[in-house]
Amino acid sequence: ALGVRTAPVQTHTLGQTVRALGDVVANTRNEWMLHMRTEGWVVDLATSAVGDDVKQGQVLFRYYSPALLDAQTDFLVSERSDRARERLTLFGMSEQAIEDLKNNGEVMRQTPFYAPMDGTVVALPIREGSLLKAGDLALAVQDFSSVWVNADVRLQDLAGIAVGQPAQVVAPQTGQRWAGVVDFIHPVANPDTRRATVRLAVEQTTPPPSAPDQPAPALRPGAYVDVVFDTQPKPRLAVPMEAVLYDAQGATVIESLGQGQYRPTRVEIGITSQGLTEITSGLDADQQIVTS
Numbered sequence: 001a002l003g004v005r006t007a008p009v010q011t012h013t014l015g016q017t018v019r020a021l022g023d024v025v026a027n028t029r030n031e032w033m034l035h036m037r038t039e040g041w042v043v044d045l046a047t048s049a050v051g052d053d054v055k056q057g058q059v060l061f062r063y064y065s066p067a068l069l070d071a072q073t074d075f076l077v078s079e080r081s082d083r084a085r086e087r088l089t090l091f092g093m094s095e096q097a098i099e100d101l102k103n104n105g106e107v108m109r110q111t112p113f114y115a116p117m118d119g120t121v122v123a124l125p126i127r128e129g130s131l132l133k134a135g136d137l138a139l140a141v142q143d144f145s146s147v148w149v150n151a152d153v154r155l156q157d158l159a160g161i162a163v164g165q166p167a168q169v170v171a172p173q174t175g176q177r178w179a180g181v182v183d184f185i186h187p188v189a190n191p192d193t194r195r196a197t198v199r200l201a202v203e204q205t206t207p208p209p210s211a212p213d214q215p216a217p218a219l220r221p222g223a224y225v226d227v228v229f230d231t232q233p234k235p236r237l238a239v240p241m242e243a244v245l246y247d248a249q250g251a252t253v254i255e256s257l258g259q260g261q262y263r264p265t266r267v268e269i270g271i272t273s274q275g276l277t278e279i280t281s282g283l284d285a286d287q288q289i290v291t292s
Helices: 066-077 082-090 095-104 155-160
Strands: 006-008 010-026 031-035 040-043 059-064 111-114 119-123 137-142 146-154 166-170 177-185 195-203 224-240 245-247 250-258 261-273 276-281 288-290
Touching: 010 155, 010 261, 010 276, 031 119, 040 066, 059 137, 066 082, 066 095, 082 095, 095 111, 146 155, 146 224, 155 195, 155 224, 155 261, 166 195, 195 224, 224 261
Parallel strands: none
Antiparallel strands: 006 288, 010 146, 010 224, 031 137, 040 059, 059 111, 119 137, 146 195, 166 177, 166 224, 177 195, 224 276, 245 250, 250 261, 250 288, 261 276
16 A cells, blocks of 8 residues: 555564662561560560661570460470470470570570571660560561662563563662562552562672671662663564554554555564564564554
8 A cells, every 4th residue: 555664574683671760678588576475574685776786596685474484384394295385386485495495494584585597676666674565576687688679660661571580780879789680570560650660689798707897788778779670682573663553452563464455463562672572472473564
C-alpha cells in the first residue's frame, strides 16, 4: 500500500544497561528481636546502649523470673525430661542457657540471655531493674554485614531483570562499589511512579578481628545509592521499536500478509535497546511487519 513501510522480523544481538535509584534498608533476615515470654526483672544488664556491638554467645543480660525458676526446678526434678526441656524453651531459654542449667545441676536465680549472632543493638527499651511482662520487647540485634537495596525500576525495564541476576551498587558520594544480587522483584508496581521495586542483597566486608580499626561497612540503611543492572548481550528476535503499538491489553504489531492485506498480531515483548524491541512470543523470524 502507498506509504506503508514494512520490514522482516530479524534476530539481533541486544543487551541493555538499566540504571535506577536505590534505597539501602536493613536485611530483616539478619534481625533478631527478643520478646520476653514470662514476667520478670532485668538484672545485670551487660548491653547498655543502642549501637553496642555484640558477639554470638555473649551474655546480654540476666533475668529474674519466678516462672522460669519453677520451670528450671521442674527440669532438674524430672531428671531433665524432654517435656520439661520443652517448657524451658517455650519460656524463652536458649539452648546455651539450658545446657548451663543441665551442667551445673542447680537452679539459676538469674537466667542468662545470650546473643544468638554477631550484630549491633538497634533497639534497647529496657534498663537494669526494668519489670517486663510476657510479650514485651527486651532488645533487637541487627547484622549489618548484609543489607538490602530497594531499587525503583521503570516497568519497561523489568523484562531484562531476573532473580539471581548480578548488579552493581554505587555510592554517589564516594564512587565506592559493591556487588549485589537480585533477591526479589515486587509483583505490584507503584501506581504513582509506574515503577516496581527490585530488591538486591548486598554483602559488605566487615572489619576483621585482627584489624578492628578499619572503617565499618559504608552501606548504611537510609542511604541512597545508584544501581546498575547489565543485561548480557545475546541473540534476540526483535523489531523496530516504532512497530510496536500499545493498548490496555498489551503490545500489538501489524503483520503484513502481502497483496495489501494486514492483520494485528498480539506479541509478548522483552527489552528495548538500540532502537529495537525484543519479541519473546507471537512472531517468527522473517515475518513481515509494518514499521510505519
